[in-house]
Amino acid sequence: MGSVALAEELLLLAYDNESGRATGSTIGLDLGMAAAVLVDLALAGRIAYVGGTLAATNAAPTGEPIADAVLARLAADSPHSPASWLQRLRHGLRDRVLSDLCARNIICDVDETMADGFNHLHRYPTIDPSVEADVRDRLSRALIGDDQPDERTAALATLIGAVRMEPTLGLSGPDAAAAHAQLEKISDHAGFTGTVSMEESSIRPSVALVVAVLVKAIQTALGTARA
Template structure:
């Protein structure tokens, strides 16, 4: 396949190649994938951030199906929304859709099994590891040597924001530093930073909500 999208690369990094299970937790990964779509649209100059809200600059399709679906959804909204609101809306079925797409492309395999011989489980081990290896190599190059292109810098920021730094064997602070470097126009970097911040807020809110719901007397 051609170079995967940011969402594809993040998803491949987040799944163990052999076990086929997710390394990142559900809120972090799902919001990160939705953030990747928004960043793709920002890099393509289709959306921008003004006053803390996301607005559409250009409705011309990018040619990437998932990003274009997100663009159409955002464009239909009457009033601009905050990035965090879009993360929740766009993430609802996104992971499953992306997994199916990567299986169709034979980058991942779908395997059905059972846990303790009772509970059904679906795993997604690597089919073609080359796209993920290329993404990891680009990130290592950016962290250790440079220079860095816009998409790789954005991927570094997404990996750091979703807690996957250890999975790629790179320091979280260096990934963040790469994402913060001047690798693109200020407007694009601002958009990426806004989305990354929204991911962190959304993850924190989801974690707090989960903790509260499991406390004694919360029912």
């Protein structure tokens, strides 16, 4: 697995570098990050979509603590649908990802909890902007280029489109709409939506299938499924 997990990339995009506060839909980001962990496990050849459920096919650790904790849950639990796993995993995941990024000095935790101790407020401004800069560079090239991005970047672009995170790319109005259309095009060409057969896709069929069912589950949960 890469040094930066897909869930971490989504979170970095969603948090303002200076204010350290999240932007966009809270539920959308949490569902997106839960899906991202599962996609990373699919990319690593650890899980697959079988008979309507997500199942562990290889329980060997990946070396990424958050992903490995999720993998252990899938291996130990009974099979569940993609939608069920998204709901099971999203709770508490953001705090774990924030803690991981803080421990690696990519962001920092600024505690602004009131003196009475009742109103807890934390901000997470960026310390090392290079990680997010790399993510944005990959996405920019995917959005403006004609070549289909690699499977990891294609999956990231697809998740961003699924949770409607275009505003985190600094886009609004017609530009955001155009970016969403391009994100959907990337998803289509990767074989994530059924528009292109998985045999024609450059993405491994096992990965494409996991991404496809997770995107459908996210869109159903958010009420944004394509007609």
